Amino acid sequence: MPLQFQGIRQEHQAVRQQVGVFDISHMGKFLLRGGNSLEALDCLVPSDLSRLKPGKARYTLLLNPEGGILDDLIVYCQADDEVVLIVNAATQERDHDWLQAHLPETTHLSDRSDSQVLLALQGQLAQSVLQPLVETNLAQLSVFNHCQTEIFGHPAFIARTGYTGEDGFEIMLPPAAGLHLWDNLLEQEVVPCGLGARDTLRLEAALPLYGQDMNEETTPLEAGLDWLVHLKRKGDFIGRSILERQAAEGWPRQLVGIAMLGRSIARHDYPLWHEGISVGYVTSGAPSPTLGINIALGYVPPHLASPGQRLEVEIRGKQHPAEVVKTPFYRRG
Template sequence: MAKSDQTTPPTLSRTPLFELSVAQKARMTEFSGWEMPVQYEGLKQEHQQVRTSVGMFDISHMGKFYLKGSDLISELEYLVSSSLSNLQPGQAQYTVLLNPQGGIIDDIIFYYQGKNSEGLDQGIMIVNAGTATKDKNWLNQHLKSELSDRSLDRVLIAVQGPEAVNKLQSLVEEDLSDLPAFGHITTTIASAEAFIARTGYTGEDGFEIMLPPESGQNLWRSLLSAGVTPCGLGARDTLRLEAAMALYGQDLDETITPLEAGLNWLVHLDTKGDFIGRDKLEAQKSEGVSRRLVGLVMEGRQIARHDYPLLYQDKVVGKVTSGTLSPTLNKAIALAYLPTPLSKIGQEIQVEIRGKTYPAKVVKKPFYRKAAIIW
């Protein structure tokens, strides 16, 4: 019998909330090896709910590392561009893991939980789904501290929007209005221990809640009953792009440094010692970068998509990293890398779309800020 030319497609992972999303008639898509909801009732409706009220996202596919060790903070500081030594228990830092060339291995959030009963520092690191295995190997290669990978046995739900506090508060005893941005607590939801952080990826106020699978399913049902709109990856992408939040694998990768990506505020050269990639960043700080991540607004209705070429005086000078039609602004927006001389606000550029060129302009980032449309 002749061998079949067909190959069996790889099995996609599913989160503990998968069946609940299917029950809500979500349209599913592949994302970083996971079968995830891309939309429920519709991208625009979900986007608008987060901007004006509240929505929730299943983000259980993300990597979840529990860390502890006597020298945890100093060990982590050697791997990231930011200072972590001033973090107090209940505080968090968004930062980037770097390679020796100063390139971004991943962008992560580290939540510091203080010392445990043994006097060891504890923390939780949330990483991107597509880089979780790479990140874990990199961390284990450099850390003496203990890393426990809880990626598959923890649900992670993002509740985002101006009404996020009101919707979540009835389920939590602690006063969530007292929790500052990037603050976090360990508390109880539905008789289960839950980690709650005031962080998100939408440009709105909100929380990310991590808890065991069955408890996560119960929380999802409770939020549905409370009128919280389930939202998919489609709305998550348009929301984060309006807020000019970078997506790893498109706007960030191992060839791009945080200074090129406009993440200067994460590079703490003056307040920390040696770290991987420091030499490269010091040189860029001194000499300047040759390219920058900029925001673009299209002059017309055409949409600049990922990888579309950018031209100036008929020469290709860069490419779009992320692009969409903004539901809030009703304009086509994009992120892209341009040579530094062409990165000034107001600079006009051309985007090649299906063999034709269309005008765009460099604008200030973000495109949208909470309660304020920038463009």
């Protein structure tokens, strides 16, 4: 995916106000089959997958024994013995090897990343643009639901998921059909969007980026993803004991939303200060095209994580005022 096609701001606003399309085929696409694939996967993630029914999806995490995040992913249940996983491109190979090492022999893991195209159609007009191309009634496809259908006579997997904070669909299909769909959408004047707009859109929605806002040394509780950790669920999962300890005793840092109080822009790895003491660092930052302010995510000690807390961001040796704010920065109305 290129950084931009027509310009980051233009592409960003197209998704917020109408509709845009992203080619996210670089994402990893795995298929689990055989045995009870869902039950086997349930033992490897902190979220309770036992009630996940066919046609439903769940966002969750892969953790190491220390509770650190190996990757975030979406689990799509097609049947008890068939599950689709979408993982990050940068961790695709590692995720495959890790899953292969931890899944039982009765569960077969296949990598479909090179044989399937993945497009993300995002924005309030996404349904009206896609509906004429499929027989499935998309109005009946709720958020984090998915279905199998056809597009241009080819099998297509459609999920009502995304990474922009807007309504939309992620569509997986064979390469030839994917190219046909891309061309068709552009003929309908859907705006092609690049990585730049994808990043500003997800930042406004306060959706963390793996490798930047979280990594192997970050636990879900620190990253504000405690809602993915189901400690009351039955059974064990990798990293559980560490997360139980953090839940009982607390954790050393917290990912927070930050708004700059001037025109300065906070960027990745910029230091955060409070009353002359270095207290954390910025993980993501950019101007918000929707809000017209400069926003960021970053880690600070829990006692400095409340909205309204004043901080300073060090930019080229000078400290600039900022404030902790509630997230998401933008929420679809």
